[in-house]
Amino acid sequence: MAAVLFGIAAFATTTRTWLNVQLPATAVQTPDLAVSGSDAATAVTAFAVVAITAGLAASIAGSVARWIVSVILVVSGIGVAAASWTVISDPAQGAAGAIGQAIGVSGAAGTVVTLTGMPWAALVSGVLIALTGVWLAVASRSWKSSRRYAPAPAAGTAPSAAPGAESMTPGAGSPDAGNNGEGPEPVDDIDSWDRLTRGDDPTNYR
Template structure:
């Protein structure tokens, strides 16, 4: 009596790993669309002293690394055994990059706000400005750490995934090989003559 093989734990399943990693990448990218820094400039510096600096302006690297993480996570669903290791390495780099860029803004908010301040008053010097961090850079840093951990998760879980053979070349059957070998050669003149007569030049029967 045959028994079915035991199902893989949920945490090892390809769908779980891919979906979880995609959500982490999307979360990191989503933070960049929100306000990271609230800047209040001196009243004399500009008519509208309040500036909301988004994550895409404060840390452009986070946006780029988040897109890389999303693409890598999606690619993992169709990748082969060797490619999965490469994807895991890419995810690790993306996660570390997101965390590093986020921590950089947290450590030096003035540098993160420099670009937006420069657009507002013409100089990037934010001296005298009141800069307040929102929760977004902290969330981005946390997402980066989780993406790096997801790289390890992928490397461990992917060892049990089956390799997709959907696009593998199928060997020709004996009958197909024999039929192909018995077809007579055809040149361009013969093909043209058959075509002008309204016949199929590839039909030898």
């Protein structure tokens, strides 16, 4: 759940403004640009979606799959943090695409690019996503795997006789003896499913 929440947080930052760009007044009629995170750091959106998906998968994954999910979360978190840091360390490069669309070139003299708090929020979210991956790898070692039920004879019935035993001693040692050949009475719902899997009618035991 923590991985999902941090992934959503990282994704949410990309819908907000990361960079405010003030272009030279002589270059365009509207000199101010607002660059969203999805434009400034496209990789953050992709890594955030991967982290959300991996976080959801962790709840149903087996012991081996959880290790794979942990690695995916760590890589996704590092990817989010690295892409965010790239924009933080060089805002002008992050805004180059938006500036190019506005004035036809990626840079112009007098252009001022300022950061908002969203890149930092994405950076923190990325670090937290990576930490949840490490946390999952450590904590999930004590998680119990989902139970798998195998068909088992009903309580009070004898084990199946060896091949040919029924022909030698009719009615003796047979698990169905004493209930008119309708099979052992199911103990619970799982037993009923097992009978249905074998092709028996789970309701026909009275």
